Amino acid sequence: MNDKAARFSKKMCDVLNYGALNLAMGIGYETGIFEIMAHLEGPAGCAEITSGTDLNERYLREWLGIMVCGGIIEVSTNGDGDELFELPEEYIPFLCLSGGSSNLGVYTQEIPLLTDCARQGVLQGMKSGIGIPYSQYPKFYSFMQELADAKHRDILVQTFLPSVMDGEMVRRLEAGISVCDIGCAEGVALEVMARAFPESHFTGFDISEESIINARERIKELGLKNITFLVRDAAGKDFVPQQFDYITAFDSIHDQTRPFEALQNIRKLLKTGGIFSMVDIKAESSISGNMKHPMGSFLYTVSLMHCMPVGLMNEGAGLGMMWGREKAVEICRAAGFSRVEVADIPKDGFNSHYLCFK
Structure with missing residues (x-):
């Protein structure tokens, strides 16, 4: 040998x-x-x-x-x-x-959960090219929602928003603006922001009717009056233009079947001078560019087992989690954003912040 x-x-x-x-x-x-x-x-x-x-x-x-x-x-x-x-x-x-943000043990559940949900679908998809519907992933979505909720409660108001435009976004939120979160799930990010910035109004879009129903019930129990939830496909039609001053999307754009159309709609929904914060995975667009990524194999596996196949449904784009910085910037610019800035996020080694200007 x-x-x-x-x-x-x-x-x-x-x-x-x-x-x-x-x-x-x-x-x-x-x-x-x-x-x-x-x-x-x-x-x-x-x-x-x-x-x-x-x-x-x-x-x-x-x-x-x-x-x-x-x-x-x-x-x-x-x-x-x-x-x-x-x-x-x-x-x-x-x-x-x-351990808070140092806790990596929680992620050891991710691959086993995805194996339970999607292994057979991925095996079939390797030959057919057909995607896997969201309905195949109930346990995985429950797990990921818990992770996202904990993260939002820990760093969204305390760390992330103060980093947007060197604190300018916090000042705008305190004064009162209109905000939309794309792919809001059950609305924890909006809840956290609505509590912190009572002068602003927040709207959540999600394609899942069940998530929106749960979000409405929870917010009603909490007594928050400055949040609205709507069942909407971000890539759909008939959006009223220039509704929002600030739009966010936390790790949701790469799962879209029609991400370009979704980004075009986001730009349309923004008022002139509006800002879009797209938080998405920190990676390069080429496989060779990710060879030294400390968790490259793990992230590509998550993408293979979930992000890419759900994005392939209905002849979708299938971007996958590892679409990367170059492609993300290219698509955001093609969707009409005049400027796209990419920055690291404090206390978040997994994601990058794509700050897009209309």
């Missing part, structure tokens, strides 16, 4: 091990094992870890075997020869809720 073959053999072992490790870590995260172990005072046996929980000791032991071999959990032995297990303190921020 030559050196290249030997290196690839090792790589294949790593692939198999890390693929298995991701699956098991997702199970550990969802069942709360990492949180339980983070609160233990020192190394503990299986019985102590499961004490007071609904975890099964035999299943836990097998799971711990994966974690120990994968270098996630450390193992030691007490004087009686019993094995004790410990989650290193340094790892806790990356695996538990307390």
Whole structure:
């Protein structure tokens, strides 16, 4: 075996091990094992870890075997020869809720969920080229909505909006403007903004009638009067022009079946001098440009399993999550925006901010 073959053999072992490790870590995260172990005072046996929980000791032991071999959990032995297990303190921020934006453990659930939802559809699509409908992804959307909601509550008003035009957007929101969020889901981003800026009015568009119904009910319970929700396809027709001063789209444009038409409508909806904030994945448009991306393989997999196939429905564009900066800027400009600025987002290593001017 030559050196290249030997290196690839090792790589294949790593692939198999890390693929298995991701699956098991997702199970550990969802069942709360990492949180339980983070609160233990020192190394503990299986019985102590499961004490007071609904975890099964035999299943836990097998799971711990994966974690120990994968270098996630450390193992030691007490004087009686019993094995004790410990989650290193340094790892806790990356695996538990307390880590906030450092928490990567939550994403270990993503690929297993997508596999459950879409593996057969992707296998068929590899030959047919046919997309996969949104209806195939209920568990995945629930998971992603929880992630997005937590992110919005954590950084939208505190970090993101103050970074837009060096704080100018916050000043406009405080004075009172009209705002629209495209692909609003159940409206948490709008809720957060509406609470912070009561002088402004907020409108949410989403293609999902169920999401809009849920959003209306929740906002009614909260008593917020400055939010409206509408079931609308961003790429649809008959939009009334020049309605909004500011429009946002958080990771929703690349999933559109007709993204160019959606961007044209967004420009149409903006008043003269209006601003569009498109938050989308931080990547290059060429595959070679993403070779050194720290999570390139992961993001392309999410795109293959979800973003691209839903975008292919009804003979759609199928941009995919990794459409990248060059293509995003090109399409925004072609849609009529006079200027497009691309910037990093504070406390968000996954996305870029495309600030588009009418």
